[in-house]
Each structure stands twice: as C-alpha cells, then as structure tokens.
Amino acid sequence: MKFYKDHYDVIVVGGALAGLSSALMLADKGLDVLVLERHNLPGGIATSFVRGGIEIEASLHEMMSIGSKEHRLKVGKFFDDMGVDIDWLRVPEAYHASLPGLEVTLHPGFETFAKEVDAAVPGTYEKVLKVLNLCHTVFDSVNELSIHPMSKPQMLLKHEAFVKTAGYSTKEVLDTFDLPQKALDLLAPYWIYVGSGFSDLPFTIYSVLMADYVGYGSYIPRKFSHEMSLKMAERAEAMGVQIEYRQHVDKILVKDGKAYGVRTARGDEIHADYVICSAYPNSVYTHMIEPASEVPAKAIKMVNGRKLSLTAFSVILILDKTAEELGIKDYSVFRGTTMDTDACYEELKGLGPYHYITCICHNLANPDATPKGTCSYSITTLPRVDGWKTVTAEDYDKVKHQVANQLIEYMNEYLGFDLRDHVLECVIETPMTVAHYTGMWNGCIYGYSHSMDDHIVARLQTAEEEKFIEGLEFSGAHQISGDGMGPAVTNGRKAAKNVLDDIKKKEAAAK
C-alpha cells in the first residue's frame, strides 16, 4: 500500500492556521504540498469541541486584522484572496475594563475610544487620540514595510514615527504623553495578548495591537474558530493540497545542511524540497533534526537565548441561563487589581492566584453560539510557562481545580452571583491541554516573548542569519510576527513566501 507520493514540493508540518496559510499560498502558486497534522482535525487551538451536545469555542476571543467587508485588513484580505469564505461576526465592543476605580466599556474606532476614555477621565481626549494616532502611523508603516522593504534613510523620511519609536519600550513612549494614570490604565488592558510588561514590550508591537484592535475592531466566525480552520483546510484540499490527519512528524531529515523530508511516528519517510515546520525551534533543534549532528551550535544558542512567552489557562462554562438573565452585559471583560503591566507579568510566572484575567461571553457577539436558554462564559488567564513546569502528573488535577476555582471566585465578585450554580457543562483548559492537543513545546502558545531583547524589528533584521538549515522554514507563534491567530496567518504566509523566493532565486541561478 502506498499512502504518499514519492516526492512533494513542500511538506508542511502542522495543520493549524500558520501551516494552512502556508499551504494555501503555495498551492495558489501551483506547488505540490503535503500537510501532516497530529490531531484528527485542522486548526490546532483554533478549534471547538462538543460537550453534552453543545459546541464550545476552544480558544478564540477575537480575531484581529480582518476588517469590514468594505475595508479588509491584511488577514481578512488574504482569506478573501484565497477563496476562504468565512461568516464573520463583528464583536460589539473593544473591551470592558474593570479596574480599581474604573468600570468602563470602550468601543472600537479611534475617536469613539478616545471619547469614552475622556468620559471616564475628563480632559484626556486630545492626548489619547494622539497616542492612538501614533499607533496607527506605526501600524501603517509596519504593514507597508513588510511588503516593500526600503533603505534606512528612505525609511526615516517616509516612516519617521516607526523608525523613531523602534528602539523604545511601550512605557518609554507612553511616558512622553504625560497622561493621567487612569487614562493610561484604560489604554493598557489589551496588552496581555502580546505578553511582556510595558517596560519591556516594544512600542512597535503595542502600536500594531492597538491600531488594529482599537482602530478597526474585531471579528469571530459564526461557527467558532473551527469554521475558519476547516474552511482553510477545505479550500487547501480543493486547491490540490494533500492533508493527512493523525500523522505525527517525529523527524525532519537533513543531509549536508539541507532538509529533504520527514519521518512520521508511523514510520513513513516522505521526501520534499522544502519543509515548513510549525513545531517550536526548541523541539526541532533538540529532538527532531535527523541526524542531530546537523544542528549547528548557533541554532541551540538562539533558542536558549530566547524566552518562551505565555500559555493559556481557561475555564469555559456553559451556563444554564441566558446572558441577559444573568446580567452579563459585555462580550469581553478585563478585570485586574492593578494595571501595572510589569506587576501583572510578574504574577503570571506563578500558579496563581491570578488577578489579571479576561472573560468572554460569545453570545453577545453571536446570540446563537449556544442552545436557547443558555450562554457560554469563559475565564482566561495567560500564565507564563515557568510556574506550570513545576506541576507533576499526580498534582495536576488538584492544581487545575484550585486555579479554576480561584478564577471563578474572582469573577463571582464582579458578577454578583456564583457561576458554579449555573454550570451545565464545563471544560478546564491548561497548558497541559495545549501540549496534549498540539504538541507545542511546554504548552506554550505565544511563541517567544516580545521584548526589548527579542524585538520584532531586530527579528526582521536578522531573519536571514537565522536560517540554519537550508530548505527548512518555520511558521507559527514562534516566528517574526509572534502570537495570536492573525499573526499566525501572517507567519504562515511569510514561511511560504520564503520558499517561493528561494525557488525563484534557484530558477534564476539555473538560467
């Protein structure tokens, strides 16, 4: 029996958003692509599951970089261009911030947002709008420069704000605006989706996040993130991509510094000109390259020199009453005892108690997300992997429930009732759950920390020097654009572009 062709142009390891984006883009250019996914469905954590007959979103809070039908942003446009037709629903608000002395609901749109901050902290409209406009300018530059690189002097002329803020942390830049603390607090909540505290978070990243999210709002697929993942996979297959599920890639085969294929846990050795890998470089360089002698010392130093970022802990509840009946008013709530992001980031090192959390009620963007008379409510914290590395298999269930109860009690205070009195179904997702379903290194979903030591601008500058094995590309949260479902797509496209560029280069050389 023969399950695979003798040779593929590209093997994509991992059929989540990044891998599928690579596959779509390569198939679109006529390449012969094989995707190998360890789970029995596409999407990685961009998926859903069914409990007691109710479908439950596994991970997606909001999808950025989609934009409206009339004004698509880059990820939304990519889906359109590829013929991946997703039924997007607009998320009604940016977020509700529940912070000491502040209960404020903020909506997308730069001016709206600035007005709402001003209503809570009078006299701040002009300054907040200035911050958002700066973010917008940097965001536009990042998008343009990612397509049209240019020389440094040219960049300084055309992209002054981007160039001049690139060397600074978010704190350093925000400090120059002289905003009252409460206004700063309202500009901070969404920070958690990119990791590090403001004193170490590149302003470039903060800008992109704020401009995209606050400026243009966000979306969710009607049928959960599985709709997005499945439609990408279906489209890829329609374009000729071979996708095989439940195929775990054990080894990436390398000879004389060049990748030439993979071996699966089942024992199939499959050959290709290129391998695009979603596994963390940590796993690849320490476990997957065969022979191990093909791993250069520089690659090990690189992964050791980077810091794993955040993972996720979520309690997902299906409640036996509607959001309206329970008095749940906001799609997304950030609750914290402080908005000192450095302090929050420090707390995420441990195993709780966690005081900086996000809650999502999908029904408020998608009324039909759950059966009639019910609603979903998820409580999420995004801990660093450090604390969770100390949990043993024997302690795991105890720790999991301790943390879940702490998060529930923390939100009970806010909601004014005990969520546990209404639980129809519940799922607790932990870093171990992520590791189980996706195989991600140490259950990490955020790649490497965006930090001043691992700055996106620096990542772009040194990308070429970090290609240690010819024909091997990486895609996923651990790549240049970092974490999040939107960036996953961008990372996947980048990996595909690298392959396409390399093919062109070789074709040119052959002529």
Added chain:
Amino acid sequence: MKIKGFLKDVGGASRVTKRRLAAFANASAVPQTVDPIGDVSREWHPGALELVVTDIRTASPTAKTVRFERADGKKLPIFYPGQYISLAFNMDGRTVCRPYSISSAPYEARTDRPYAEITVRKSKGDGYISDYINDQLEVGTRVMGSMGLGQFYWEPLRDAKNVVALAGGVGITPFVSMAKEVAHGTLPIDLTILFGSVSSDDIILKDELAALEGEHVHVVHVLSGDEPDWKGERGFLSAELIKKYSKGDCSYFICGPQAMYRFLREEVAKLDVPARRVRFEVFGQAKDVTVFEGYPKELADKTFQLTVVRGIQRDVIPAKACESLVTACERAGIILLTDCRSGECGFCRTKVLSGEYFVSPEGDGRRAADKDFNYVHACSAYPLSDMTIKIPIV
C-alpha cells in the same frame, strides 16, 4: 517627532538588533531538552498503550472482569472514575475497537502493581467482542488500549456532592470505579447507587459492591424480575424510587442499556431538577439503526460499495446499509480506530467525499462546520448509497 533626542531615536533599530544578537551570543550552547508540561500531558494521555490480560474472573453468572496491566509494567495513566478505555482487539488479523467503562479505580492504576479492569457481560448472541471476551479471551493476550476517555465523571465545578447513580445491568461498571475511589477517600462525594438487575443471582459485581458500602457509599438493589423471597426494592428505577433515595441537592449519573435510557428520560423529567443535574453516559454503538427516526428502512438490507481513501491509496469494500462505516472498514481489514463508538467523541471523524449517508441522531457530537462540509463520525454514520470516504492513515 521626538522621544528622547534625534540620535537616540533614529538609532533604535540598530540598538535592539545588537541587544538581540548579544542575547544569543551570551546564551548557553547546551541543548535544553526538557518539556515538563508536555511530559505531564503525555502521562495523562499517552495514546494507545500495549496491555496484557493478567487476570479474568467471574463478575456474575453472565459477566467477566478482565484485568489489564501495561506490557512494560509501568503505571497506567491517571483517569477520572467513570471514564472508559478503548481497546483495539486483533481478531484474525483485523483490528476491532470497543469502549468499556473502567470498573477499577484510578488509584489502582497507580500502585506498585498498577492495573485497570473492565467488566463485560455476555450478549444475547449479538455482541461480537463481548462474547469473545467472555468465551475466548485468555490471560496473556495482548491488546492496545487508550484511557481515560469520556466525560462521564464527577466534576466538582459542576456537580452536586450528593450523587445518585442510576445503573442498569452492566451499566454498573463506572459506578464501581467511583465507589472504589470514594471508599479509598479520594473522591469527596456521597454516592448512592440505585442498581437495577433482573434477578438476585445475576447481579454484576455484587460482592465487590457489598464490600464497598460504607459511610459515603450506599447500594440499593432493585430487581425487575419476579422473586417472591426478595426483601429489597422491586420494579424499575422510577421517579418515586429515585426521590426516595435522593438527599437534598443531587446530581444524577445514569448508565445502562438503551431501553433503560428511554424509560429514565421520562422518569428523570418528573424529578423537577435542573438539566445540569442529570448526566447520561453514552451507550456505545446503536444495536439497530433502523429504529431511528428518519432511517430509510427499505434500504436496511442493501449492501453498497464503499471507496476508502487513505492518502493516495484507494480501496473499494462492501458496506451494509445497516452497519456503520467503521464496521464496514473493520470487516474489510481496514483500520479505522474509534474511541466512544457512540458518535460523541469525534475520534473517528471522517470526510465523506461522495454518497448519501444516515447519521444516528442519538449522541451526534459533530461540530456545526463539520456538518456543513460532510464530515461524519464514522462509528455513527451509515451508508445509503455507494460512498467515498477519506480516513486517517494508521
């Protein structure tokens, strides 16, 4: 614009690039291979394990308890009492899977001589593997097994501390696991088991249950057969009987044959408890798909051609309209692994490339988008025409 001064501002990009390269230069060149979070996930969910049958004993005149240990002698995965194991048997070179609730306790899987047990009743002639286990299985046989699976367990965030178990026949098995764990002091619930059997001389795991009774484990036998000398409860698990043994806020856990579920759905409705207090275990493969509403009975006797795609391989096999796509594959020697075999878990998620099919409406656990794109859970999907399906390579 100005942040800190022109030169410092424009030098930002080179500054952060130097910082990044310095971080790499200063890093260790020793590979860091540990992944403790992944290790915990693999300890709980190691995938299919090679197991050896180490003991087979009588659980009642019609049932046997089979003990499995890992072939490598290691501990079995931690699981929640009430969960099941999916076993893959090698039947004359063909792989056939079946799920069984684990009747031993989680703590017994973690001792120095760790094991897991299932208890299986002999069928009335229609249970291929049940009868194989009862009549032919021998100590020393090797099988592959995945555990702990399923959602039928006490979850403290959701369920009441008082649990009333409604068991029918061999449906007692998950509750024996729970009772063992309660008696062991590691499951903090008060468990009352209402156990329906037909006759007093064929009560499954009767002695084990008796030994587990105590402060927090209560067993009430309910006989449906006609026995003049029986002093205990009689009849079926009626709402009246359930109420009699319920103390305050209770969660009801139900496991038994399909006929009992139809009866109990009505009885439980009379209890007037919130939906979240009632949990049914999935009951395995439908014995007779033709009884379901919407099934075209006129096709039941037909056999169709099923094209099975695995990678670039295509095989054509016969498939009976009254048997699931999984059964067709198993009969033809094509491996299509299942877990719950009830349509719920999605482990056997399969793409239908062409053809008509019927999906068993009980326990259809498919995702909404999957339905839109013709995915089925092959254990609960039945061919209604010639079909082509794509399944994972095993």
